[in-house]
Amino acid sequence: MSKQIISSELLLELQTQFSPAVAMIGENNQQALLVDLERLLDVLTRLKNSPEYQFNLLSNLTAVDYLEYFEVVYHLYSLPLKQSVTVKTRCTNDQAHVPSVTALWPSADFQEREVYDLLGIGFTGHPNLRRILMPDDFPEHPLRKAYQFTPNGEKG
């Protein structure tokens, strides 16, 4: 099981530096950084580039529909320092836009397109934000909670 989570001193330092835009939420293996949308790119840039973090692998990027808001989740890993961290940010349903991190980690390319396709969250600055799994003319975003499988209400 994942043990090498980022040390609490480094998390605290990050929190002080970007206060009040960064909050620590969750405990143990559910610990995560909740970052304000406006400061997201600043925090992620620091996590990737500064020598005490060196999160050079964006291993996972996904999003969850919590009805009142969307939460975009980043799972980062640092190969040189063997530490991992979860970063989350939130955007509202009517303003479903998040800055793209493709410039920091090109690995976000397909993953952001997938989130855009299935959840309808836009990524500002993505070089090629198109649907990736659904047909181009598909009108909806199936992973939104409001989306139903069939008109008859058959939910499997």
Added chain:
Amino acid sequence: MPKTETYTLNMGPQHPSTHGVLQVVLELDGERVVQAIPQMGYLHRGIEKLAESRTYAQFLPYTDRLDYVSSMGNNLGYCQTIEKLMDIAVPERAEYLRIIMTELNRIASHLIFMSSVAIDLGATTGMMFGFRDRERILDLFDMACGARLTYSYIRIGGVKEDVPGEFIDATRQFLADFPAMLTEHHTLLTGNEILYHRLKNSGVISGQRALEIGLTGPTLRASGIDYDIRKVEPYGFYDRFSFTVPLGTTGDNWDRYMVRMEEMQQSAAIVAQALDQLPEGPVMAKIPKVLKPPAGDVYHRIENPRGELGYYVVSDGSTKPYRIHVRRPSFINLQALNEICQGTLIADVVAVLATLDPLMGEVDC
């Protein structure tokens, strides 16, 4: 003097080298590749959406159908995620059986990889031999759980049931025969000059770039980056086994081929050690019939034959998951296709596809 223009050629969606349904839109300048854009989605089944209307246990068979040539790993990744969410301790014997199964499955999966490289480059016998040897492993799985492709053998809290007595002997017999099988493959394929020249120095990607694109697994290690989750974040009992992580140097097609060939040997060594250490005891923890994990979310990753397989599970405290996201290595690895293919010849695209080893069932999820 006629002006040369690039043109578009659609490879697929039914090209045999795409291991499923993938279309690669090639922009070509003569025989040179300018762009190779993968178009996916043909197999998209909405498995993540389906998960939201199933219970935690009911979702397990769906994981089999993602990377369907290494289903054991998919089962394991999912079960461990739920165990992490619910704090379930798995009996020792089950942990060992899990490692035996997933490592056997890694060999089976890499045999398919080897077979695809062979058939994609036109060597039918190479493919037949790979599939022939994989049958031996499928027989072992058949013995353990009665299925040859979609196992659902690894369950939340342990494994479905203990292996029958003849399983251990048959596995030892397989391990005894395996070195000769591997030698045969090396003689037939690795030593083949045509295969060597098709793969060597083509489709190169640097370690630095591979990491940026998010490549994981043998594809990343072929570029010389030492990142194996079994070593850096050992799950199960991986810290109890001695094995090495094969690394490439140049990150070309040949390195990606060789890394997987060597990994098979390492997996066989892990299975042998696990059989020697296998303790007696129960294979299933006591868990409630209907699981209700506490509200929260957890991400867990394992090393699957195609790279980092991760599950992100959000629970709202009910019997059904609120959201499941699968981090599929094939999907993310496919991002490298365009970049690797640029500047190569059209014939090399097939080789690059084969050595990236994407599995479309997993790409489309």
